Amino acid sequence: MWQERRQGGHTETEKLVCQWVYHNDKVKENFDFRGWVCVSEEFDVVKVTKTIIEAITSSSCNLTDLNLLQLDLKEKLSRQKFFIVLDDVWNENYDDWNKLLKPFQNGVKGSKILITTRNKNVANVASVVQTVSLHEVRSLSDEDCYSLRIMNLAKMK
Numbered sequence: 483m484w485q486e487r488r489q490g491g492h493t494e495t496e497k498l499v500c501q502w503v504y505h506n507d508k509v510k511e512n513f514d515f516r517g518w519v520c521v522s523e524e525f526d527v528v529k530v531t532k533t534i535i536e537a538i539t540s541s542s543c544n545l546t547d548l549n550l551l552q553l554d555l556k557e558k559l560s561r562q563k564f565f566i567v568l569d570d571v572w573n574e575n576y577d578d579w580n581k582l583l584k585p586f587q588n589g590v591k592g593s594k595i596l597i598t599t600r601n602k603n604v605a606n607v608a609s610v611v612q613t614v615s616l617h618e619v620r621s622l623s624d625e626d627c628y629s630l631r632i633m634n635l636a637k638m639k
Contacts, residue, residue: 498631517564518537519568534566535554537566552585
């Protein structure tokens, strides 16, 4: 769990750090598949589960029943090591988190879920539902933000 304190002009910089982790070559080498899901304020377990399936398979999912979606996701996660980013999560509801994370309980050892949030309550609820490590990211200094943006621009060229 990565709880971000995204404030002021640093919001995009911290997002770049998460993207850097996601696109890092070591992450690509150590996981069989990766998925990035923007959750935001609308936290519908069916929709988020479906989006996760689509992110890891790179194809559309036509299932609409939560049970079938979770069985499909559980089956996909049980065979390969995964790295999933649930970005910008706001939901603090324990039951929603319990439902969403249920298929992840059978993942291959070493699989990871990175959850970004600006809400410490979300981080606390998610850590109760599933054993996770909480890493609170402090805002970067202006100098570090500038350096990170320069590195990112140089990598794009």
